[in-house]
Amino acid sequence: MAQILPVPNPTKSYWLSEPHRLAKFRSTPDLPATCDVVIIGSGMAGITTAYHLLHSNNHPPNVVILEARDLCSGATARNGGHCKVKVPTFAGFKPGSGSSTVDDMASYVHGIMDSLKQIVEEENLDCEFELRRTFDIQLDRDESKRLKRVYDESSKAGNVWTKTADYIDERFAGQITSIKGAKAAFTGPACSFWPYKFVSQLLARLLAQHSQSLNFQTTTPATSVTSSEDGSSLIHTSRGTIKAQKVVFATNAYTAGLIPQFHDIITPVRGMASHIVPKEPIHPHLSNTYNIDFGPEKGTDYLNPRPDGSIVVGGGAWLFSSDRPSWFNNFDDATPFRPQVEQHWEGYMQRNFRGWEESGAEVDKVWVGIMGRTPDGWPHVGRVPGVKNQWMLAGFNGGGMALILTAAKAVAKMVKEDTGFEDVAGGLGVPDFFGTSEERLQAGNGVE
Numbered sequence: 001m002a003q004i005l006p007v008p009n010p011t012k013s014y015w016l017s018e019p020h021r022l023a024k025f026r027s028t029p030d031l032p033a034t035c036d037v038v039i040i041g042s043g044m045a046g047i048t049t050a051y052h053l054l055h056s057n058n059h060p061p062n063v064v065i066l067e068a069r070d071l072c073s074g075a076t077a078r079n080g081g082h083c084k085v086k087v088p089t090f091a092g093f094k095p096g097s098g099s100s101t102v103d104d105m106a107s108y109v110h111g112i113m114d115s116l117k118q119i120v121e122e123e124n125l126d127c128e129f130e131l132r133r134t135f136d137i138q139l140d141r142d143e144s145k146r147l148k149r150v151y152d153e154s155s156k157a158g159n160v161w162t163k164t165a166d167y168i169d170e171r172f173a174g175q176i177t178s179i180k181g182a183k184a185a186f187t188g189p190a191c192s193f194w195p196y197k198f199v200s201q202l203l204a205r206l207l208a209q210h211s212q213s214l215n216f217q218t219t220t221p222a223t224s225v226t227s228s229e230d231g232s233s234l235i236h237t238s239r240g241t242i243k244a245q246k247v248v249f250a251t252n253a254y255t256a257g258l259i260p261q262f263h264d265i266i267t268p269v270r271g272m273a274s275h276i277v278p279k280e281p282i283h284p285h286l287s288n289t290y291n292i293d294f295g296p297e298k299g300t301d302y303l304n305p306r307p308d309g310s311i312v313v314g315g316g317a318w319l320f321s322s323d324r325p326s327w328f329n330n331f332d333d334a335t336p337f338r339p340q341v342e343q344h345w346e347g348y349m350q351r352n353f354r355g356w357e358e359s360g361a362e363v364d365k366v367w368v369g370i371m372g373r374t375p376d377g378w379p380h381v382g383r384v385p386g387v388k389n390q391w392m393l394a395g396f397n398g399g400g401m402a403l404i405l406t407a408a409k410a411v412a413k414m415v416k417e418d419t420g421f422e423d424v425a426g427g428l429g430v431p432d433f434f435g436t437s438e439e440r441l442q443a444g445n446g447v448e
């Protein structure tokens with residue numbers, strides 16, 4: 001079976017335009033031969049797991065973080081920088097294999113926004129963090145009516161997720177959101193930040209505080225992980241083998257490359273995003289973030305206005321969805337989509353936003369990123385099914401910024417206490433359908 005590994009020379013995203021001094025860092029010229037915990041992956045999942053393992057710990061374990069390419073060069077550095085759950089997602093909520101409710105999910109996500117803000121403030125991370133409102137806009141009238149019906153039923157039933165949401169009807173949707181052709185909109189809570197800066201600065205803090213116990217190694221792909229007879233794991237890399245008591249897989253889209261039972265369970269899929277810059281900043285500034293649903297024939301784009309007046313916009317998936325090999329089961333983030341697909345971003349702001357017609361807005365960058373898609377839409381968190389001393393958090397689909405932080409805290413607790421998902425998830429409010437298990441692997445096989 002072909003290896004699933006991050007490819008060389010990935011496209012450059014806007015978020016990677018200011019590389020951190022640790023981008024190519026190696027704590028030591030050689031890999032340590034042994035350690036307590038190896039974390040594979042240095043995206044949001046890997047670094048926040050390390051943070052929770054090391055933070056406020058008087059006896060921190062020896063941790064090695066392995067990264068196949070540069071620091072945080074995967075999906076976390078290629079996304080929309082946007083942390084929210086869409087109203088249509090709440091409205092279509094399916095708990096998968098669990099019994100947690102839609103309100104458990106809403107509380108979980110709101111808790112993550114609080115915790116992100118807390119870490120940004122405590123660790124003094126300069127990552128353009130903003131607590132915001134967000135618009136979910138429908139351009140299709142039937143879809144907006146359908147969502148309004150579900151929203152009204154959920155609101156009547158007292159569902160907590162509706163309490164932080166709000167509906168804007170067709171009379172005012174265009175005026176309030178500035179989106180041309182808006183038939184209706186919901187508003188909700190969101191936050192945004194520069195994910196690469198959050199992760200790289202948090203790692204820098206950890207390395208400064210835990211220089212004896214944390215070892216970070218870039219450009220070191222793990223090629224396989226095997227178990228040894230004494231219960232520890234052998235992590236084989238391009239630069240030698242590390243023997244570790246415990247392993248955490250924070251490898252998202254690439255997880256099946258190291259844990260074969262995740263083939264067809266976590267599938268790499270390509271997505272596209274862009275950065276658009278007006279000639280001069282437009283006033284009034286766009287304070288909210290956006291998801292624009294262009295209707296059933298098309299799909300939804302996500303938009304994150306930046307504090308300097310530019311904007312990150314991603315999506316356009318309907319332009320390539322019929323060309324399945326170009327995105328599905330494809331982990332090549334070095335090859336751009338076809339020029340006809342990338343054209344989606346030309347004149348995007350002028351076409352869609354009132355007040356931007358004369359903005360002279362131009363595309364600065366277009367890039368590709370790889371998501372880890374799961375059949376039921378939920379991540380896999382917990383002990384690797386059937387394997388001792390190995391844990392994982394992966395398969396965050398298109399929404400990891402709103403899902404990862406507390407899952408990482410849960411995994412760190414499992415690693416520290418040598419326990420499983422069911423032992424810690426409830427106490428931290430992690431929805432039970434995030435738990436990975438043999439049953440979930442069986443149920444998911446072949447479904448797509």
Ligand SMILES: Cc1cc2nc3c(=O)[nH]c(=O)nc-3n(C[C@H](O)[C@H](O)[C@H](O)COP(=O)(O)OP(=O)(O)OC[C@H]3O[C@@H](n4cnc5c(N)ncnc54)[C@H](O)[C@@H]3O)c2cc1C
Binds near residue numbers: 042082257403
């Ligand atoms: C185009 C795009 C737009 C998105 N927009 C949003 C958004 O607006 N909001 C949102 O919430 N989510 C969004 N997402 C999803 C979000 O980016 C992911 O869910 C999240 O970043 C996953 O974080 P992670 O740390 O699990 O994975 P990654 O950030 O991908 O980190 C995994 C790391 O593991 C490394 N790795 C993999 N295999 C190995 C190996 N064998 N050895 C060593 N290292 C390895 C990789 O190089 C990578 O650095 C988007 C994703 C994409 C691609």
